[in-house]
Amino acid sequence: MRITTLCGGVGAARMLRALLTEFPDAEHVAIVNTADDDVIGGLSISPDIDTVMYTLAGANDDERGWGLAGESWQAMEWLRRYTNSSGRHDLSWFNLGDRDLGTHLYRTSRLAEGAPLSEVTAEMVAAWGLPLLLLPVTDDPIATVLRTDRGDLAFQEYFVREQHAVEVTGVRVEGADSADPAPGVLNAIETADVVVVAPSNPIVSIGPLLAVPGIRSAVAARRSAVVAVSPIIGGKALKGPADRLLSELGHETSAVGVASIYADLAGTLVIDEIDTPLIHQVEALGLRCVATPTIMSQPGVSASLARAVIEAAL
């Protein structure tokens, strides 16, 4: 069985981990959003790819919710000696752990040699010994830009630097028009037994991935095999600004809002059991709807959710 999962960051990583655990004999492909990739301090950062890699390797820090376990912060501390002195705090608002820097140094060196991101990612996945094909959605540069009253912001600037304390009035994906799906991406969608849309932010994680030409139509063509998982539970995102972004951009902040975004792409929406009352509204939009526990930090939920997602498509 082949399972292809469309991924953003943390929520997708946990979904993937559950799928790999419950279906270890399947061929797994993860297609990961790269529209939050950026160059910081000269280093090429791919936040969603790294989150997926670290989580699947069991190397992530579950308590912090991001980054590596056992991490140290010497580089950032010493960078801030300079930015504190010069007042250039805008050059140190991010957080790159010392171990994490090893990942960025490798990626930056290889990209600088002309290696495509997909090739570098494959090398890193091999180093971590992960049993899946992990593909950036594209090897070409794409970038999510949020329009706010503090100007255009990249997602990390919006979320970390501005602490998402600004209203978002629009989203675009720069570079999408001229980007090509990375090698293997379309094939992974076309030949999968199940295409899973992970419970990532529909606006800034899954949306940009779908904006790469060819992706959206490839997913829509497989609609009956596509199962999306709602990241909105009881009207809220478990973490991150997905709920606020949905409402600021005119969508209903609920599993129904998610269903309306994915109606053309997913034959089934899996929602949390707390949203059982919304099943009929979801089905009214043309999707099948399955309610099941979806909060993966709860014992046993990862396993049951992974099984429910796959069973919904088969």
Place this chain on the structure above:
Amino acid sequence: MRITTLCGGVGAARMLRALLTEFPDAEHVAIVNTADDDVIGGLSISPDIDTVMYTLAGANDDERGWGLAGESWQAMEWLRRYTNSSGRHDLSWFNLGDRDLGTHLYRTSRLAEGAPLSEVTAEMVAAWGLPLLLLPVTDDPIATVLRTDRGDLAFQEYFVREQHAVEVTGVRVEGADSADPAPGVLNAIETADVVVVAPSNPIVSIGPLLAVPGIRSAVAARRSAVVAVSPIIGGKALKGPADRLLSELGHETSAVGVASIYADLAGTLVIDEIDTPLIHQVEALGLRCVATPTIMSQPGVSASLARAVIEAAL
């Protein structure tokens, strides 16, 4: 009193530290070689500037002889997980400590914004609270290239990666012809009471500095105020490949060889007392010669050497 010191890395840093200690009321300017500067893993590294900064700040690791005290190596360790797996050891032969990475992140960010190296360096010197003007010799890119039978090598590639196990048949400084001295550099040479040529490698540290148009003639015009310190003691360099480079490039591996290289630029050569028998040979080349203890790791030598150097010019 104004003291301007021409500097490479470690040897120069110790000389500077001694001069600052013995002459705290003087105005000190350090002009530092940038021909070993390079981009590694996306980061802009200035090894000689960093060595001077760290040493003067008392933050250097005296035991290791380079880098910061209290350093950790998480980034390199985790980078090597990738390079060990992919076999790309050529991407991890260097060593960048975690604390050191803070310096490189700051520099890289500022250079990427278009700030000249001299401006960034001034910000870093201010953050360290150092009481001198520290100038890169130029804000323009220059690079020392060593011709060897393993092809053209940058100095770090020759010294660290190849472990200087190849013969050097030639040296050139790329970019020198079109480089300008950084702001303040020529003035610092022209108005100094004493110009000190630190005991750095004459071939790959001081030579490239002098190769920037205008520098060599500015120093030569001040010859009577210029005091060079021999890095070759008893026919050997205390550390590094200066002795081998001298002989491979056709110079005598001794204080006399150093004198012949600096004859047009320095009115006085300070040599180690062990080389007292060479005084007449140095003087025969037209330089005054002063023999005194020069091994600064020995107690009291830093102080006496600094005083001897300044007194030789006044």
